[in-house]
Amino acid sequence: MIEALALLLGALCCVAAGAALQWTLSRRRTRDERDLGTPVERATFHTLHTAALAAPPLRAGLTEDTARKAVRRLRSLLGTPALCLTDLDTALTWDGAGDHHRAEAMVLVADVLADGRPRVVGVACTVPGCDLRWAAVAPLEVDGRVLGALAAFGPDESPALLRATGEVARWVAVQLELAELDRSRSRLIEAEIRTLRAQISPHFIFNSLAAIASFVRTDPDRARELLLEFADFTRYSFRRHGDFTSLADELRSIDQYLALVRARFGDRLRVTLRVAPEVLPVALPFLCLQPLVENAVKHGIEGHPDASRIVITADDGGSEAVVVIEDDGVGVEPERLREILAGRGGPSHGIGLSNVDERMRQVYGDDHGLMIETGVGAGMKITVRIPKYHPGVQVTAPPGPAA
Amino acid sequence: MSGSYALVAVAVVSAATVLIGALGLRVSRTTSDFYVASRMVNPRLNGAAISGEYLSAASFLGIAGLVLTQGREVLWYPVGYTAGYLVMLLFVAAPLRRSGAYTLPDFAEARLESRQVRRVASAFALGIGWLYLLPQLQGAGLTLQTVTGAPRWVGGVLVAVVVTANVMAGGMRSITFVQAFQYWLKLTALLVPLIFLLLAWHADGSPTGQVQHPVFQKTTVVQVDQAVRIRVPDPVQVTVDGTLDGQAYEQVPLALTAGVHTVAGHTDLTFPAHAQVPSRVDGAAGSPWGRPPSADHGSHPLYAVYGLILATFLGAMGLPHVVVRFYTSPNGRAARRTTLVVLGLLGVFYLMPPIYGALARVYAPDLALTGNTDAAVLVLPERLLGGTGGALLGALLAGGAFAAFLATSSGLAVSLAGVLHQDVLPSVGIKGFQRATVLAVAAPTVFTLVASDLPVADAVGLAFAVAASSFCPMLVLGIWWRRLTPPGAIAGAVTGGGAALVAAGLTMADWFPVGWPHALLAWPAVWSVPLGFLVMITVSLATPGSVPPRTDATLARLHLPEPTRPTRSPGGVRR
Numbered sequence: 001m002i003e004a005l006a007l008l009l010g011a012l013c014c015v016a017a018g019a020a021l022q023w024t025l026s027r028r029r030t031r032d033e034r035d036l037g038t039p040v041e042r043a044t045f046h047t048l049h050t051a052a053l054a055a056p057p058l059r060a061g062l063t064e065d066t067a068r069k070a071v072r073r074l075r076s077l078l079g080t081p082a083l084c085l086t087d088l089d090t091a092l093t094w095d096g097a098g099d100h101h102r103a104e105a106m107v108l109v110a111d112v113l114a115d116g117r118p119r120v121v122g123v124a125c126t127v128p129g130c131d132l133r134w135a136a137v138a139p140l141e142v143d144g145r146v147l148g149a150l151a152a153f154g155p156d157e158s159p160a161l162l163r164a165t166g167e168v169a170r171w172v173a174v175q176l177e178l179a180e181l182d183r184s185r186s187r188l189i190e191a192e193i194r195t196l197r198a199q200i201s202p203h204f205i206f207n208s209l210a211a212i213a214s215f216v217r218t219d220p221d222r223a224r225e226l227l228l229e230f231a232d233f234t235r236y237s238f239r240r241h242g243d244f245t246s247l248a249d250e251l252r253s254i255d256q257y258l259a260l261v262r263a264r265f266g267d268r269l270r271v272t273l274r275v276a277p278e279v280l281p282v283a284l285p286f287l288c289l290q291p292l293v294e295n296a297v298k299h300g301i302e303g304h305p306d307a308s309r310i311v312i313t314a315d316d317g318g319s320e321a322v323v324v325i326e327d328d329g330v331g332v333e334p335e336r337l338r339e340i341l342a343g344r345g346g347p348s349h350g351i352g353l354s355n356v357d358e359r360m361r362q363v364y365g366d367d368h369g370l371m372i373e374t375g376v377g378a379g380m381k382i383t384v385r386i387p388k389y390h391p392g393v394q395v396t397a398p399p400g401p402a403a
Numbered sequence: 404m405s406g407s408y409a410l411v412a413v414a415v416v417s418a419a420t421v422l423i424g425a426l427g428l429r430v431s432r433t434t435s436d437f438y439v440a441s442r443m444v445n446p447r448l449n450g451a452a453i454s455g456e457y458l459s460a461a462s463f464l465g466i467a468g469l470v471l472t473q474g475r476e477v478l479w480y481p482v483g484y485t486a487g488y489l490v491m492l493l494f495v496a497a498p499l500r501r502s503g504a505y506t507l508p509d510f511a512e513a514r515l516e517s518r519q520v521r522r523v524a525s526a527f528a529l530g531i532g533w534l535y536l537l538p539q540l541q542g543a544g545l546t547l548q549t550v551t552g553a554p555r556w557v558g559g560v561l562v563a564v565v566v567t568a569n570v571m572a573g574g575m576r577s578i579t580f581v582q583a584f585q586y587w588l589k590l591t592a593l594l595v596p597l598i599f600l601l602l603a604w605h606a607d608g609s610p611t612g613q614v615q616h617p618v619f620q621k622t623t624v625v626q627v628d629q630a631v632r633i634r635v636p637d638p639v640q641v642t643v644d645g646t647l648d649g650q651a652y653e654q655v656p657l658a659l660t661a662g663v664h665t666v667a668g669h670t671d672l673t674f675p676a677h678a679q680v681p682s683r684v685d686g687a688a689g690s691p692w693g694r695p696p697s698a699d700h701g702s703h704p705l706y707a708v709y710g711l712i713l714a715t716f717l718g719a720m721g722l723p724h725v726v727v728r729f730y731t732s733p734n735g736r737a738a739r740r741t742t743l744v745v746l747g748l749l750g751v752f753y754l755m756p757p758i759y760g761a762l763a764r765v766y767a768p769d770l771a772l773t774g775n776t777d778a779a780v781l782v783l784p785e786r787l788l789g790g791t792g793g794a795l796l797g798a799l800l801a802g803g804a805f806a807a808f809l810a811t812s813s814g815l816a817v818s819l820a821g822v823l824h825q826d827v828l829p830s831v832g833i834k835g836f837q838r839a840t841v842l843a844v845a846a847p848t849v850f851t852l853v854a855s856d857l858p859v860a861d862a863v864g865l866a867f868a869v870a871a872s873s874f875c876p877m878l879v880l881g882i883w884w885r886r887l888t889p890p891g892a893i894a895g896a897v898t899g900g901g902a903a904l905v906a907a908g909l910t911m912a913d914w915f916p917v918g919w920p921h922a923l924l925a926w927p928a929v930w931s932v933p934l935g936f937l938v939m940i941t942v943s944l945a946t947p948g949s950v951p952p953r954t955d956a957t958l959a960r961l962h963l964p965e966p967t968r969p970t971r972s973p974g975g976v977r978r
Contacts (some may be wrong), residue, residue: 248443248733277444278579278731283503316578318570318836319505319821388505388730391512394960395503 050077051171058175059182062140062148067092070172074150078164082132082153085172088113088146098132098153101125109149112137116146118166120157131155136162138169142177189359204260205234211264226263229256237287245287246395247314247321247386248280254293254312261297268306269297275314279321283395284386285359289323291352292370292382296327299380303329321386328379337372356384364390408794409550409781412802416588417565420809423581444579444731450744452579453728455586456814457484457719457745458752459535460542460777461863463589463807466753468776470760471767476704477760479711481753485746487719492742495720497735498882498961505730506821507723507874514881514961516951517889525826527873527900528723532819534866534907535722536812536847542777543808544851549778550801556852558808563848566813570820570840578817579731585810586748592803593755596784596796600762603787610765619680625672625769633666633681633772635659641678645670680768703922710926711864717932718867721874724814727821734965759783780804812844819843865907865927872931873900876939882961884940885954891943899935903927 037045054073057066067085075083075095082096084105091105101123108121118138125132132153140148150169154161208230215223233256236249251273258271293312300308311326332340341354357370364387374380387393444452462484469477504510511517511524540559547558604610627645639659643652646667664681666672674680719725732738763770763779766786770776781804784796823839873896880887880895906927914924923930951957 280443281730281733318817318840319825320836389503389509389513391516393503 047077050074055175058172059179061179061183062087062092062176064092068095071095074168074172078152078161078168080152080154080161084151084153085148086113086151087148092148096153098125098127098130100127100130101132101153105151108135109137109151112139112149113146116141118162118169120162122157123153134158136165138162138166140169140173140176142173142180147173147176189355189362207264208260211260215263222263226260229259232256233260237290239286243286244283244393244395245285246280247282247284247323250284250287250289251275251280251314254290257290257293258297265301268308269301270307270309272309272311274312276316278316279314279388281395282321282386282388283393284321285363288356288359289325289384291356292325292384295352296325296329296380296382299329299331300327301329303327303331303377303379317385319388321388323384323386324381325384326379326381331374331376331378331380333376334374337374341370341372360384363393408798409801412798413547413550413805416802416805417561417809419588420565420581420585420806420813421569423584443733443737446732446737446740446744448579448583449728449731449737449741450748451583451586452731453582453725453741453745454748454752455582455584455589455810456724456728457722457749457811458586458589458807459539459811459863460546460804460807461538462753462756463593463804464542464546464777464780466756467759467763467780468770468778470757471763471776471779472771474764476708478757479708480715481756483712483715484719485749485753486716488742488746488749490716491720492739492746495878495882496729496742497739499726499878500729500732500738501735501961501963501965502957505727506818506825507721507726507878508822508826510726510881511877511892514951514957515887515889515892516953520889520892522826523893523896524874524877525822527721527869527896528822529819529827530900530904531721531866531870531874532723532815532822532843533847533850534862534869535724536815536819536844537851538862539808539812539815540847540851543805543812545777546781546801546804546808549775549781550797559848559851562805562808562812563844565809566816567841567844569813570816571837578813579728582728582810582814585806586752588806589803589810590748590752592799592806593752593759593780596800597755597758599792599796600783600787601758604762604765607787619674619676619678619768622676623674623769625674625772627666627668627670627672627772630668631666631772632663634663635661635681636679637661639678640675642673643670644673647672674769681772703919706922706929707926710868710922710929713932714864714868714871714926714928716871717875717928718869718871720878721870722866723822724811724818727818728814736964756780762787816840816844862907862911865903865910868926868928868931869900869903869907871928872903872935873897875932876935880936880939880943882958884943885958886943886947886950887939888943888946888949889951890946890949891939891941894942895935895937895939898938899931902934903931906931 050073054070054077057069060066071083071085071093072095080096082094082098082101084094084102085092086105086109089106091102094102094105108123111121112119116139118136121135121137123132123135133155134157135151135153136158137149137151139146140150150165150172152161152165152168208226212223212226212230215226233253236253236256255273258273262269262271293310296310296312300310309328312324314321314323316322341357353370353372361369368385368387371383371385372380373383462481466477466480469480499510502510502513504513507528508521508524512521540562543558543562544555545558547553547561548555638661641657641659642654643657644654645652647657647670648665649667729738729741732741759780762783767779767782770779770782781797781800784793784800787793788796817840820836820840820843823843824836828835828839828842876895876899877892881892906924910921910924
């Protein structure tokens with residue numbers, strides 16, 4: 001009897017303790033919620049949070065996939081039964097009830113697409129259970145051009161809904177504008193790479209051909225060899241496809257480039273290459289070392305017209321390959337170098353250094369920009385660290401040309 | 404004693420490792436005779452490097468010791484260590500190379516496009532690497548103690564310091580040459596003494612009868628350092644200096660009856676010639692690198708053999724220091740050829756340790772009694788040949804053993820530092836990698852110093868088992884099954900590898916010393932590998948929505964051969 005009583009008491013104590021714990025926790029929770037602000041503030045937070053979730057898909061541009069992902073979030077923001085996002089030709093996505101109206105969506109938004117003014121449009125429907133009677137339609141305007149429309153459907157004609165739809169449409173348009181900006185930035189970098197390739201041509205080609213010509217009579221074998229180097233080099237540099245190459249290919253191209261330069265300068269340019277075979281398969285952005293070597297050759301010849309020296313090493317640094325390009329030439333004032341890297345170097349310095357730096361940062365992150373040690377008259381040492389593996393970086397092999 | 408010769412050999416091997424590392428590629432070239440393509444690491448060199456890194460002390464010393472104590476059952480060890488590369492050749496080598504991954508976590512991320520999977524893979528790579536590094540450091544201590552009498556911690560610290568200093572000084576820049584050199588050094592160190600030993604054995608009349616039941620060739624003094632219980636097969640007249648069966652003796656002749664006797668530590672027993680060698684009764688503190696299947700406290704030999712086969716066949720592909728070497732191959736085809744070369748080189752190497760073991764059964768059976776079986780390879784030249792020749796050959800073997808410790812440890816250190824550098828430490832740059840190296844080596848070194856008497860005996864075998872249960876399912880399914888999902892990979896690796904890891908911990912802590920529980924924990928691969936596969940497949944099938952979006956493209960890249968590149972313009976011939 002006493003045992004049973006003790007047991008009961010013990011059980012009661014346990015339950016009481018549990019309840020007390022729960023009560024404390026729930027009090028803390030309500031206090032936490034109070035700490036999060038007034039209902040109005042919380043509604044604002046909620047709205048901002050939803051908008052933030054909808055933003056990433058839209059930043060990739062306006063497609064069916066991105067529209068579907070974004071509209072799902074936006075409909076909860078507007079609180080309408082159905083929401084539709086269109087581009088100029090088709091309804092990209094329909095979220096919510098009344099999917100049978102999707103076919104006529106383009107007719108409903110046609111006027112808005114034409115004049116870019118938001119309005120409320122009536123919807124005729126005979127399907128039982130469907131209460132979509134009105135649509136608030138607002139245009140997606142980017143840079144003064146209408147790219148599409150956002151249509152929110154509801155049972156009543158509501159000015160508030162029209163206003164809200166207009167605001168959301170403007171927000172979507174801003175995101176699309178940012179997407180456009182992203183695209184134009186990557187287009188700019190692509191254009192710069194194209195310029196880099198084009199930049200190789202004039203002077204280098206004239207000089208190389210002149211140097212080769214000087215050997216045609218005296219040393220025909222060497223001339224032939226150099227012509228082949230020239231062909232290989234230009235084929236690699238003018239390659240049209242693929243963002244990445246292997247260190248072996250890039251170094252081979254540098255090797256060919258240097259052979260042609262040495263044909264022109266002879267003993268005035270001494271080059272040492274030291275490469276650890278372990279790092280040859282490393283993938284890296286296409287043409288990201290060669291501009292640095294060109295730079296070194298230019299500075300070296302400027303600094304020591306009689307005997308300039310260039311050392312290129314590629315070492316195995318564990319999970320990275322470390323490439324160092326060093327010349328004993330004129331060097332650059334650090335302040336001036338900063339300007340060049342920021343892209344304000346002016347046309348005379350070309351776009352080599354800043355382009356390589358920017359591409360390295362873009363691909364591998366800010367830790368992997370160029371490391372440059374230089375001073376006026378002290379030569380220049382550029383260190384490039386290339387991770388052996390980075391997600392998305394793959395050697396894109398050239399299709400074999402007729403061999 | 405061959406101590407001084409051996410010390411010189413160890414010093415020479417260490418110095419050569421550092422020198423080749425530092426100078427291997429210091430031969431500068433000018434552009435005129437520099438041609439990149441011809442300098443790609445070819446499969447023969449890379450294969451030798453992988454073999455050099457793979458052949459640890461367990462192979463160099465351990466197998467002979469096991470043959471000495473257990474006989475032919477342990478031949479499964481060399482077979483398993485080699486056959487792991489056959490599995491790798493068939494299923495993993497080429498696709499792994501084509502994935503572009505440098506480490507196993509890299510592969511996990513490339514295939515499954517998930518940071519979480521990468522983190523799990525990093526954790527396992529670290530766990531396996533450290534589990535593998537422990538016995539290397541402890542073994543180095545034992546070897547140095549055997550040949551020079553130095554305290555046990557010296558060898559481990561020496562290896563740790565040489566490896567760390569070498570990596571810090573940038574000496575591992577030409578790691579491929581260093582490791583390839585280590586392979587040929589190890590092969591020579593075993594082959595040359597073996598030829599002399601076999602000649603001596605032949606001159607001795609090729610005694611083989613005692614291989615099954617070892618007898619003492621001549622009057623032998625057995626020095627027992629640690630207490631041991633022995634079973635004497637026949638009554639024998641011995642001289643005892645020390646404590647036997649609780650009684651203290653001082654150079655007293657004594658008739659030992661047949662049966663079990665207890666010998667206390669620091670006791671010398673002198674056996675007459677042609678007496679049968681007694682056997683040890685308890686296996687505690689037996690051979691440091693792996694308890695053999697059948698001697699596993701006398702339980703379940705068949706199960707143990709299957710455990711061994713599964714772990715070694717499937718575990719080799721999950722060893723972090725082996726996989727990074729494949730990155731050096733220029734493409735998938737070269738990776739496959741490299742694996743083939745490795746198979747050949749390992750096959751040749753593994754012919755020799757069992758012969759040492761068999762010779763030790765004839766000429767050094769007393770080692771089985773004292774438990775110092777790993778010294779079998781090292782003492783044979785002295786026993787068979789004696790004199791300066793024997794001492795020199797013994798020194799060569801000691802040098803080879805040290806090469807084994809150095810090669811495996813530096814390979815592990817570099818790959819572990821890679822994992823730490825990329826995924827754990829937030830630092831950047833070359834300095835970051837060097838700091839990671841210090842951490843990668845320091846952790847197990849401190850562990851061996853603090854817990855030097857912990858039985859890490861099975862650590863290599865258990866590292867194989869953990870690798871087989873975590874990375875093998877991830878690699879095989881990742882390469883060959885397109886419905887693998889990140890949640891599935893995580894769940895499978897954590898369940899399978901985690902179970903094997905727990906079993907490893909319990910075995911080291913010696914929780915279940917006998918019976919089925921011990922067998923299950925000491926050889927977990929039999930159940931943990933299927934468990935890993937099963938969980939990975941089940942969870943993947945249950946989460947079809949999270950198949951990575953670029954799976955098809957990734958698999959195509961893993962399996963399609965790379966296009967061959969033209970090396971020269973049409974008609975171009977390089978002279």
